[in-house]
Amino acid sequence: MNVCLAPCPVVFDLDGTLIDSAPDIQACVNAVLTDIGAVPLDLNEVRGFVGEGVETLWRKVVAARRLDDARMSDLVRAFMALYEHAHDRTTVFPEVSETLETLAGRGHPLGICTNKPLSVTHAALAHAGLAHLFDCLIGGDSTPFRKPHPLPLRRALERLGADPRRPHAIYVGDSEFDAACAASLGVPFLLYAQGYRRSGASEMVHAAAFDDFSHLPALVEAHGQREGLSAAWS
Ligand SMILES: O=C(O)COP(=O)(O)O
Numbered sequence: 001m002n003v004c005l006a007p008c009p010v011v012f013d014l015d016g017t018l019i020d021s022a023p024d025i026q027a028c029v030n031a032v033l034t035d036i037g038a039v040p041l042d043l044n045e046v047r048g049f050v051g052e053g054v055e056t057l058w059r060k061v062v063a064a065r066r067l068d069d070a071r072m073s074d075l076v077r078a079f080m081a082l083y084e085h086a087h088d089r090t091t092v093f094p095e096v097s098e099t100l101e102t103l104a105g106r107g108h109p110l111g112i113c114t115n116k117p118l119s120v121t122h123a124a125l126a127h128a129g130l131a132h133l134f135d136c137l138i139g140g141d142s143t144p145f146r147k148p149h150p151l152p153l154r155r156a157l158e159r160l161g162a163d164p165r166r167p168h169a170i171y172v173g174d175s176e177f178d179a180a181c182a183a184s185l186g187v188p189f190l191l192y193a194q195g196y197r198r199s200g201a202s203e204m205v206h207a208a209a210f211d212d213f214s215h216l217p218a219l220v221e222a223h224g225q226r227e228g229l230s231a232a233w234s
């Protein structure tokens, strides 16, 4: 085992991991759907559609409401105009702020790797009062690929100073897309089990799962010591 000398970078997913943003996403989607006379989505439908970025969210909405595919780009444009300003229904999950402060105080470089567009990510973190805690933000439009492709997480880790040949780091997220991109980089994945995942935890590769953010610092110390190696880094 490779014992680390410096606190390892810890990268976080955003929606369903640090913030419960589904109510705001639902409100924006439903404003657009109502405008065109379509039936609104309930909150569980929205939770099930979040995690692969805005385009995929809308592909799923269009399929669920049997809308014409040709309307996609107009619908996405109308949604984005609302999404950047939609914060009032979003909450930070319990103990998130305190836990991030603890990790930062211990010297862990912190980053975000989300499929949410970068401009919306900036706005959401600022509104949640969390922006100052992160050294690096990677959004769904920051690289040519979105999760589960490993490139966004790889970029975040590089920016936080992880050694590409030896990615000594942790990724914390809520979805199968997060688990998959961590696995392809050989980075231990810590699963927040109260988020928006569709699969059972047992179907996802993870080093540990947790329900309470106050347990995270101990998990980071336990799993951040491990060395991961993967072809994706070579
Ligand atoms: O799907 C999105 O837009 C964002 O989801 P994520 O923060 O869980 O990556």
Ligand SMILES: [Mg+2]
Pocket (backbone or CB within 6 Å): 013, 014, 015, 016, 017, 051, 173, 174, 175, 195, 196
């Ligand atoms: Mg998520």
